Amino acid sequence: MNAQSLPRIAFHAPLKPVDHPVPSGDRQMARLILRALEATGPVEVASSLRVYDGTGDAALQARLTAAAGGERERLLSLYAAAPERRPSLWLSYHVYYKAPDLIGPHIARSLGIPYVVVEATRARKRLTGPWSAFAAAAEAAIESADLVLCVSARDRQAVEAYGPPGQRVAMLPPFLDLPASVERTGPDSPPRLLTVAMMRPGDKLASYRLLAESLGILADQPWTLDIVGDGPAAAEVSALFAPFGPRVTLHGACAPTDLAGRYRAADLLVWPGLNEAFGMVYLEAQAHGLPVLAVDNAGTGTVIRDGVGGRLTGPAPQDFAAVLAGLLADSSALRSLGRTARAYVEAHHGLPAAAERLRHLLTALTRQVPA
Structure with a gap:
């Protein structure tokens, strides 16, 4: 596979950006996905805007929606001024009702490129209540995805049950960069x-x-x-x-x-x-x-x-x-x-296998969607 066949990827993690100061599993997984994508082809973190509402605050959701609108305008202006940075695919990690993707679907439609979600959680019961606006945005983003990569069978069942006909859905098991193997003597006493x-x-x-x-x-x-x-x-x-x-x-x-x-x-x-x-x-x-x-x-x-x-x-x-x-x-x-x-x-669950799986899925997707 030559370099010309690889997609240029724009990456976004609405829930917990890769540069967020607080460590967590979400931040770590976002960083690992970014590393796996770097093995697939050129990739750029398109936005570090955190779109997260943990309490159901309508005012916060309105502010984040406005901020996302500003990010969309900034990115489209950037890609128009610097065509070499224009992505051929957008990928967002972890989209759900508390952290919808308010940027990626719009950019993908505007540029006519595939939109991919890794770890999508559908929660239709949240379409009413304090997160209703964010839940609707998350549902719309997931439904618009050309490919949804699920990290668990539970999420895949919901995505396939409620997704539009013909939506591509596949598994991407959680993975990590393996540390050096060590010889263990244990267990201690007491354990x-x-x-x-x-x-x-x-x-x-x-x-x-x-x-x-x-x-x-x-x-x-x-x-x-x-x-x-x-x-x-x-x-x-x-x-x-x-x-x-x-x-x-x-x-x-x-x-x-x-x-x-x-x-x-x-x-x-x-x-x-x-x-x-x-x-x-x-x-x-x-x-x-x-x-x-x-x-x-x-x-x-x-x-x-x-x-x-x-x-x-x-x-x-x-x-x-x-x-x-x-x-x-x-x-x-x-x-x-x-x-x-x-x-x-x-x-x-090793990083090399995940990178190869992403390479296969994403290059196949970009070949099927006209630029």
Whole structure:
């Protein structure tokens, strides 16, 4: 495949731009998609405007809509003045009712180029209520896409159920840039548990609560827990784990280089992951040979295969505690899961495979749509 056949791509992440100062799975995935696209052909971050309303604020939605209109005008003027920067394809990452794409569809129509969405979440029930305007914009953007790439089977089902006839839909499994493989000796005595997650109200806090309740059931068993994370619910999280005393250490936010050391030093990542879209932390841990334990749902099941690199449980604290107790008591099972974890991620979730899949899908799409 020669360079002339590769599309010039404009990239946008409305929910969390790649240069956003707060680390998260969304920002990391946006950066990884950008790297995969760079292996596909020339790519440019078209806009760093964050279009996100987390509370259903009509005034904020109006301001963001106006700002997006200004971005559309800026980009069309730019492409008219500098034709060499004109994209032949627009790709947006993570479009849903709280973070619609208010830029890409308009630019794609104006330039007559394909429009692609990676990770589209359809939520038609939000067409009424405080997010109605943003939900309508998200639905319209997803429906207009020439190609929708889904990261989970759950999202694909909704996209295909409500999408227009003939819309191209495909899977793009979550992926990461694999770290160097390390030889693990573990597990320690007592086993070292690790949690890595943002501290936010809602599902994140509910996951922390489930974890604390599960560990309370196992208070008489040997273990220690390190928690890496920060956020607006930090005080609540601290209170949940205060009864465990020095067995639990909260480290706050952690730089990626330091986090790699945490993965290597731990024996098991424990994070329930209630309603996770997929959870990059599970891939990161497994890539370091660290087995993982999570609640079974459509998101966690996207990146964890039960019995291969990790275990999946039911949603009750008793379910989580029962599987955790079995792993704490069986060091050979932990070692076995760790050995298969790295191999599983290499085979199914590596950056090179994702880049090649994007190359194939996007070049095929641009060839089918006239310039």
